[in-house]
Amino acid sequence: MLNASLRELSKQLAEKKLSSVELTSFFLQRIKTLNPNYNAFITTNEEISLAQAAAADKMLAIGKGGALTGIPIAQKDIFCAKGWLTTCGSKMLSNFVSPYDAGVIERFNLAGAVNIGKTNMDEFAMGSSNETSYYGIVKNPWDTKAVPGGSSGGAACAVAARLAPAATGTDTGGSIRQPAALCGISGIKPTYGLVSRYGMIAFASSLDQAGPMAKSVDDLALLLNVMVGFDARDSTSLQRPQEDYTSDLERPLSGLRIGLPKEYFAKGMSPDVESAVDSALAEYRKLGAETVEVALPNASLSIPVYYVLAPAEASSNLSRFDGVRYGYRAQSYSSLTDMYRKSRAEGFGPEVKRRILIGTYVLSQGYYDAYYIKAQKLRRLIAQDFTEAYQQCDVIMGPTTPTVAFNLGEKSTDPIQMYLSDIYTSAANLTGMPAMSIPIGFGDKNRPVGLHIIGNYFKEAQLLNVAHQYQRITDWHLKSAV
Amino acid sequence: MQWEIVIGLEVHAQLSTQSKIFSGASTAYGAAPNTQACEIDLALPGILPVLNKGAVERAIKFGLSVNAKINSPSKFARKNYFYPDLPKGYQISQLAFPTVQGGCILVQVNGTEKSIRLTRAHLEEDAGKSLHEDFYGMTGIDLNRAGTPLLEIVSEPDMRSSIEAVAYAKTLHTLVRWIGICDGNMQEGSFRCDANVSVRPVGTEKLGTRCEIKNLNSFRFLEKAIDFEAQRQIEILEEGGTIQQETRLYDADKDETRTMRTKEDVNDYRYFPDPDLLPLEISAEWIEQIKQTLPELPQARRDRYMAEFGLSAYDVSVLTASREMADYFDATVKLLPTQAKLCANWIMGEISGRLNKEDMEISDCPVKPDDLAALLVRISDGTTSGKAAKTIFECLWLGEYGKNVDAIIEAKGLKQISDDDAIEKLVDDVLLANVQQVTDYRNGKEKAFNSLIGQVMKAAQGKANPTQVNVILKKKLSGK
Numbered sequence: 031m032l033n034a035s036l037r038e039l040s041k042q043l044a045e046k047k048l049s050s051v052e053l054t055s056f057f058l059q060r061i062k063t064l065n066p067n068y069n070a071f072i073t074t075n076e077e078i079s080l081a082q083a084a085a086a087d088k089m090l091a092i093g094k095g096g097a098l099t100g101i102p103i104a105q106k107d108i109f110c111a112k113g114w115l116t117t118c119g120s121k122m123l124s125n126f127v128s129p130y131d132a133g134v135i136e137r138f139n140l141a142g143a144v145n146i147g148k149t150n151m152d153e154f155a156m157g158s159s160n161e162t163s164y165y166g167i168v169k170n171p172w173d174t175k176a177v178p179g180g181s182s183g184g185a186a187c188a189v190a191a192r193l194a195p196a197a198t199g200t201d202t203g204g205s206i207r208q209p210a211a212l213c214g215i216s217g218i219k220p221t222y223g224l225v226s227r228y229g230m231i232a233f234a235s236s237l238d239q240a241g242p243m244a245k246s247v248d249d250l251a252l253l254l255n256v257m258v259g260f261d262a263r264d265s266t267s268l269q270r271p272q273e274d275y276t277s278d279l280e281r282p283l284s285g286l287r288i289g290l291p292k293e294y295f296a297k298g299m300s301p302d303v304e305s306a307v308d309s310a311l312a313e314y315r316k317l318g319a320e321t322v323e324v325a326l327p328n329a330s331l332s333i334p335v336y337y338v339l340a341p342a343e344a345s346s347n348l349s350r351f352d353g354v355r356y357g358y359r360a361q362s363y364s365s366l367t368d369m370y371r372k373s374r375a376e377g378f379g380p381e382v383k384r385r386i387l388i389g390t391y392v393l394s395q396g397y398y399d400a401y402y403i404k405a406q407k408l409r410r411l412i413a414q415d416f417t418e419a420y421q422q423c424d425v426i427m428g429p430t431t432p433t434v435a436f437n438l439g440e441k442s443t444d445p446i447q448m449y450l451s452d453i454y455t456s457a458a459n460l461t462g463m464p465a466m467s468i469p470i471g472f473g474d475k476n477r478p479v480g481l482h483i484i485g486n487y488f489k490e491a492q493l494l495n496v497a498h499q500y501q502r503i504t505d506w507h508l509k510s511a512v
Numbered sequence: 513m514q515w516e517i518v519i520g521l522e523v524h525a526q527l528s529t530q531s532k533i534f535s536g537a538s539t540a541y542g543a544a545p546n547t548q549a550c551e552i553d554l555a556l557p558g559i560l561p562v563l564n565k566g567a568v569e570r571a572i573k574f575g576l577s578v579n580a581k582i583n584s585p586s587k588f589a590r591k592n593y594f595y596p597d598l599p600k601g602y603q604i605s606q607l608a609f610p611t612v613q614g615g616c617i618l619v620q621v622n623g624t625e626k627s628i629r630l631t632r633a634h635l636e637e638d639a640g641k642s643l644h645e646d647f648y649g650m651t652g653i654d655l656n657r658a659g660t661p662l663l664e665i666v667s668e669p670d671m672r673s674s675i676e677a678v679a680y681a682k683t684l685h686t687l688v689r690w691i692g693i694c695d696g697n698m699q700e701g702s703f704r705c706d707a708n709v710s711v712r713p714v715g716t717e718k719l720g721t722r723c724e725i726k727n728l729n730s731f732r733f734l735e736k737a738i739d740f741e742a743q744r745q746i747e748i749l750e751e752g753g754t755i756q757q758e759t760r761l762y763d764a765d766k767d768e769t770r771t772m773r774t775k776e777d778v779n780d781y782r783y784f785p786d787p788d789l790l791p792l793e794i795s796a797e798w799i800e801q802i803k804q805t806l807p808e809l810p811q812a813r814r815d816r817y818m819a820e821f822g823l824s825a826y827d828v829s830v831l832t833a834s835r836e837m838a839d840y841f842d843a844t845v846k847l848l849p850t851q852a853k854l855c856a857n858w859i860m861g862e863i864s865g866r867l868n869k870e871d872m873e874i875s876d877c878p879v880k881p882d883d884l885a886a887l888l889v890r891i892s893d894g895t896t897s898g899k900a901a902k903t904i905f906e907c908l909w910l911g912e913y914g915k916n917v918d919a920i921i922e923a924k925g926l927k928q929i930s931d932d933d934a935i936e937k938l939v940d941d942v943l944l945a946n947v948q949q950v951t952d953y954r955n956g957k958e959k960a961f962n963s964l965i966g967q968v969m970k971a972a973q974g975k976a977n978p979t980q981v982n983v984i985l986k987k988k989l990s991g992k
Contacts, residue, residue, distance in 0.1 A: 109558075110556070110557060110558045116557065118557065123557065126557065128556070128557075129551065129556070130551050132558055227558075227560060228558065228559070228560050229558040229559070230558055231558045232557075232560075232788075234787075235787035235788050236787035262562065263562060264560050264562075265560065265561065265563065265788060265789050265790055266787075266788065266790060342784060345592075345782075346590050346592050346601070346602055346782070346784070348601075349594065349600065350555045350599060350600050350601045351557075352594060354596050355554060355555070355599060355653075356554075356556070357557075366596065370594055393592070393782035393783075394780050394782055395780045395782075398782075398784070402784060
């Protein structure tokens, strides 16, 4: 059960060699024993999980199960789930039990999957190391002195430490791919609009995208099949024919053109990461792919543009956390303004406050044109770069992160250094294009390295195919941290 | 110094959709607090807005009715500020690309027509309501209103008196109800005005500093608030002072405006495009479809009534005060095309008076257009008198005699005596019995004539056709 793929688990469940209750109990037990070492989960709820497992077993008994029926999935605590404490990693929501299900949760429930627990995350998904959570830092299972990455650090840790077979994450600037890379697992951020944002607590609405995190690409494809789909409750949700993301996995890669942006292979990347990426590219050439150099001239603007737009949207999205209707309210206050001020001062952590301040600043009169409008224009230029690059290649590859997982506390006092962790990943959020990370080896201190694969809009199936073919001839994804 | 008052109005019209602008919750008025607010209206973490197509349709309908441009795409923006009854911490509104842009409204002021230009009309959501009563030392929040669709109609500063402003507001009020996009109920806040008021010396071009008076929910308050505010500003300026730009509230009890907030504490709303809503594309086909549903507009109706029936501007403006009234007139006059003035008089007089007295709407009037037309036919063909018709009308109102006009005339004996011989007989009798008055009349006492008419009518128990009585009496007196 520990290292089994989703297909294997599904097969065992379907053949009644295993029940969902057994499987769920197994992982609940692991969480109970091991979570104190990692702090990957904020909340577990055995009662609900086991009830879901029992319901799944009934479905399976009458042969009505699907690929994920009865499979425990760890849900990032950013997804509202009915009856579950939903904190988004913040003190602000430390008492919020959601009365409704997010679109993503609904889809997993409908598929008969089991919610095994809510995973830890950077507060309101703001962070690249999982050190900003009100619920404490998460540790990297490969080396507990290292960060797991963020903001889906709890999710990445849960999968890497085998506390759950698979997990959901969300990615606003790299929050699925960066922790996947640092924890040695696979993760994909689909095209913006493919997965419903309804019930996913908003950080930066135009960048936020949910996606799956798992041990292998094959698992990701199965998870995507459940997660992707139109949701009328999300106006940015895309109406497209349902795709089977597993159908293209086995396509050979001969003739594939891999674009290597010279900007991603310049300074910034550490040598250990570079050599792992080089080895991975060598594997790809063996698979019949060719590499071409492409240019992304505005690549260096991604981080500055991201850190104007994301905080701008966040400052507005987080206004609702005012202590009036739900969530944390300060104990004592003297007036309405004082209540707002104290509730927000006490309820939000420093990184969230920092971004609210930046966002408020860039949207304010007199600065709006210079920052927000300018950033929107640059965002378009960045997207144009990619569109042009895709004239010459099918997918773009590079490192997911410039370094392997850094030490806990190493960057937490230097926000700029921390922000640079997302230097390669944020462009895909600005453009809305799909991107993923897969494990390709180990670097310094034997910590995992991830390969970043970016594709054109709606090319998820191709990305999965490209990544899966690599996993067919390598075994990095089979290495376990525990 | 002579001062000119400059007024622009912002009108908030609540659109008559069943559900809210971004959620499926009901918009019905008067429900218990917070029973019509779903997770979207409460702004629970993770919720997203979905635009109500009906609200957009109504905005387009309005735009078409004032000859405005329908913007496509129009865009929604977030207006950020903190207030306890604003659940998301921002209001979704429109800024740079409102759905409706430009247009104008023709207003009748003292018999002359004036065109008031519109700047824009944009869609937005309403906030909730803070309840201060019943909560000692605390405030209750009712989010039933939160998310109610509003169309904010902004005029250019084209009005020059409170009378013009009221005329404009009333015309707009009629229009939004006429085209069925707003119920216009001012007590329930479905139609409310903010007035921007400034003054300047007559003959100057430059606008004075304006003050905005918020939330005027009656035409009377609108007029009084503007008058007070203009006078206040004139007095300050005449004493050598300057006007502070500010937002003011009108206190109806004291009939004065007072400061709500000054420019110094005006919010920086940090508007930016709402990333949760895509730009709103409005196709030409959709606009055309909506155009087909537009009724004949008040202005067109007024022009038609004047041209077709020769009615006065006053009559026409009363008859088109609401679409229901105009439809009632149309239905009546259709049965009696040559008697438009008679129809108009009865609708404006007897019908309106009775409805007012009973506090009823014309749509609830128990005397239907066919009933009224049947009655008016009997007046115009002389079967009954105008006076007796009031009695018949009463029977129609009460639904007596199966609302059959002829049956009522018969039963109540209200048939007019129109037979010349019969009237002559009556006149002869009266002349014989009143020799003194006949002599007086013949000696030049005009008054005596009226007295004789009265005697004849009395003898006829009021049923004699007055015109005929008049003619016959005159003939007899002149000895012909």
